[in-house]
Amino acid sequence: MAEEQQKQPSGKTIAAIASVPFIMTFGNSMLIPILPQMESKLHISSFQTSLTITVFSLVAAFFIPILGYLSDRFSRKIVIVPALILYGIGGLLAGFAAALFPKPFLWIMVGRTLQGIGAAGTAPIAMALTGDLFKGSAESRVLGLVEASNGFGKVISPILGSLVALIVWYSVFFTFPAVVIISIALTWLLIKEKKKEKEPMPFKKYVNGLGSVFKHEGRWLIPAYLAGATCLFALFGILFYLSDMLEKEHNIMGAVKGLVLAIPLLVMCTTSYVTGSQIGENKKLMKRLIVIGFVLMTIAYVLLAFIGHLTLFISILAVSSLGTGLILPCVNSFITRAVGKERRGIVTSLYGSVRFFGVAVGPPLFGWMTGWSRPGMFLSIAGLTFVIGLLALFLIRVDSGEGKPSGGKRAKAYRNKPAGLIRPFGGRQKAGS
DSSP, X not given: OHHHHHHSOOHHHHHXXXXXXXXXXXXXXXXXXXXXXXXXHHTOOHHHHHHHHHHHHHHHHHHHHHHHHHHHHSOHHHHHHHHHHHHHHHHHHHHHHHHHOSSOHHHHHHHHHHHHHHHHTSHHHHHHHHHHHOOHHHHHHHHHHHHHHHHHHHHHHHHHHHHHTTTOTTHHHHHHHHHHHHHHHHHHHHOOOOOOOSOOOOHHHHHHHHHHHHHHHHHHHHHHHHHHHHHHHHHXXXXXXXXXXXXXXXXXXXXXXXXXXXXXXXXXXXHHHHHHHHHTTOHHHHHHHHHHHHHHHHHHHHHHTTOOOHHHHHHHHHHHHHHHHHHHHHHHHHHHTSSOHHHHHHHHHHHHHHHHHHHHHHHHHHHHHHHHXXXXXXXXXXXXXXXXXXXXXXXXXXXXXXXXXXXXXXXXXXHTSOGGGBOTTSOBOOTTO
């Protein structure tokens, strides 16, 4: 009975889990509208301003696997709550540095580094927690809500960042600790984790088991990782480009600029929610939607290479966001079901790490390519999405029957061994132990 209840989504639990990626998205999206102001006020280059996004994301990408392992060994909440606290402290440091120091850029980077470490223990661990608490179609629905929450945070954060910056540009940094308190309270009070029934796995056996995951499932797992990273790379790269274009070419600033930036994000958020609520456990449908999503992204970026009119540009960009909204919930669902609970934290965290690398590379690379060739930039991104779509089409295979992702005959045989004779993804054990 308790197990069946655990499979049903609790509204309070879902709200608490969804608040974690929601707050995390503020870390980059809220800063995007103020980057031109930061460049002007601090007398720094466009490349330096892009580093406020890149440093945050690279640090997060590095620490995500470490915190993922700790969440597997101890508990999800023990990692999430301190991570959120550190995230808020980093915002305070960056804000006070900008307000009080004559040359604050270095200290802003230190604050962003702390925020990156904090962000490493948020959204990826929330995905693993979802896999722990919910099963079957309920898991897909909640993962869709988690991705939609992530997207909704991206929708409102540019608007909120633009509005808060009307006070003074660096007031955005003080918003982080203010909003993170809500997520800390929700996580601590409303999320009830199951007690671990087994002793934590020794580190060596844990690593060997993780190696087994990629040995047997890497053929589809790596393309799935690349799919998520490509979506985030393209999303944050184009937002960086769009923010700069709106201000410099169209003289659109403040709250209006935030609203324009929110349009493609709103499309992505809505699509993610609908996709997550409809896919259930149908992995054939998930794969089909991933491929369709990359087709839409590819077509959109080819068209953007030749479009200059702002309204038409935003409309076509929304098509790309529609594709992103189809892809991410499906990839999330594939990855959280790739392994048992014992290694779910590290596998989802590695996925989060790859996504953050995509975010980190996006703004500086788009900035460089803009100076090189605007049509060349969009056609290059279209080529990338086309290739990743092909990888998804040919390498993410779905078994007949249960519809699980397949990495080939060896992976099928590996998964089909009697459950009582193997540990999840590595290491034989005695029957019944």
